[in-house]
Amino acid sequence: MLFLGFGFGLSILDWFGSVSSARVSCVSFLFLPTDQVNVTARRIWAVKGEEQEAAKELIEILKTLESELGDKKYFGDETFGYVDIALIGFHSWFAVYEKFGNVSIESECSKLVAWAKRCLERESVAKALPESEKVITFISERRKKLGLE
Numbered sequence: 001m002l003f004l005g006f007g008f009g010l011s012i013l014d015w016f017g018s019v020s021s022a023r024v025s026c027v028s029f030l031f032l033p034t035d036q037v038n039v040t041a042r043r044i045w046a047v048k049g050e051e052q053e054a055a056k057e058l059i060e061i062l063k064t065l066e067s068e069l070g071d072k073k074y075f076g077d078e079t080f081g082y083v084d085i086a087l088i089g090f091h092s093w094f095a096v097y098e099k100f101g102n103v104s105i106e107s108e109c110s111k112l113v114a115w116a117k118r119c120l121e122r123e124s125v126a127k128a129l130p131e132s133e134k135v136i137t138f139i140s141e142r143r144k145k146l147g148l149e
Contacts, residue, residue, distance in 0.1 A: 044101040045139050048148050055101030059108045066112040073118060080122065088125055091116040095132035096139050
């Protein structure tokens with residue numbers, strides 16, 4: 001489950017959309033280029049010297065998601081749904097981006113962090129996601145192997 005995140009969740013939504021006539025609300029964020037998200041996020045922890053610039057780019061992407069969330073409890077308004085499922089895996093990586101990108105996601109995107117905390121109150125979500133510290137440990141070990149630490 002360590003790598004279940006943004007891209008994989010979007011693939012699930014794409015599949016759901018192709019086999020179901022149900023309408024998924026609030027999915028305009030799906031037009032975000034997922035390769036850009038993945039490349040930007042990876043630059044934070046895997047490319048020495050680009051951490052700050054990549055962190056700023058990632059914050060802009062997260063702010064786009066936050067604007068889609070608005071003042072709603074979940075992306076589907078009051079109901080935890082497919083969009084929330086697709087995005088919550090990304091939360092486990094927030095601490096990595098904060099540590100290696102030297103950025104505070106909570107201060108930059110407080111509504112998005114509050115949404116993530118609400119999602120984590122759900123037992124199913126809390127059990128499914130890896131702890132942020134485990135992701136940091138994994139990435140720290142990876143950075144050592146890459147000679148970045």
